[in-house]
Amino acid sequence: MDKLEPVSSWKQFGGWNRRYKVKSSSLGGTDTVFTVYTPPAAENGPVPVVYFLSGLTCTDDNFITKAGAQAAASRLGLALVAPDTSPRGLGVEGEAESWDFGVGAGFYLNATQP
Template identity: 45%
Template sequence: MTDVVQVSKVRCFDGWQYVFKHPSETVGCEMTFGVYIPDHKQNDEKLPTLFYLSGLTCTHANFIEKSGFQRFASKHRFIVVNPDTSPRNVNIPGEDDSWDFGSGAGFYVNATAEPWSKHYRMYSYVVEELPQVAAKVAPIDNHKMGIFGHSMGGHGALVIGLRNPQLFKSISAFSPISNPTSCAWGIKALTGYLGEDKSKWADYDASLLLAKYDGPERHILADQVKSHFCFN
């Protein structure tokens, strides 16, 4: 596994807010992610960890700078890891043309349609690579990991959590788009990343995954507001 480089370190609510970067083998470009680590007394102590997925147009920085989550992570003593929302600067024609597709809008899928399939593999990045990379710089208890997110990130948290119950023990979502196969921007993204075959879309639609779910019992926290743009 490639080296992880520290970009910044800031003291925050009796803990440290870090930003790291690393060359990702999964998405084929440099990726940036945040890690908040509350103070802990023992060097070998492992802490519960939540992975946060941001929404459309966000980078890793939005959640770190605007939410104030660090106060609660410090109080309850858990680590928070938050990645970027897509690959960046991979030189795909049109990657920066739309706010809801391409850069900043990876939708946490593994793209199968060209030219996106080489780099837009955010599902595998979050499930397979990010936990391993983050564990190199943070004392993560890999038996106590959860996932949560907002909007597009809520969609990602629901899908990834439902498909990987052995990895993520908790799932929470704030204003998630839980039925992307039935809304305009979801259809746009799934068509662009996965192609016209709608049978491939079902793996990335939380409502459809729930309908056929037969894994261990899950207690999912979802908080939905009526003013979300998807309802307009």
């Protein structure tokens, strides 16, 4: 597993938001970030997890700071995981020329091929 680097953390609705950075070998060695919210119930054992995949040009921060989902997650005992779904820092020629197919674009794959 690639090494996780803590970026920041803050308490909210009795639980914790923790943001991490990781150099992902699955993403070609680029750095990526994600935020995890763990509700108070997670202190007593496993809790269900909801993964939120942001849309075009969004980062993990959009959902975490704008949706207000932590209040409901705390009340329902749900963990939230919000990854940055867009490739950043790939250094591909022309990547900054188009907002919808460049740095802010996000494409999901449910399979990989070595």
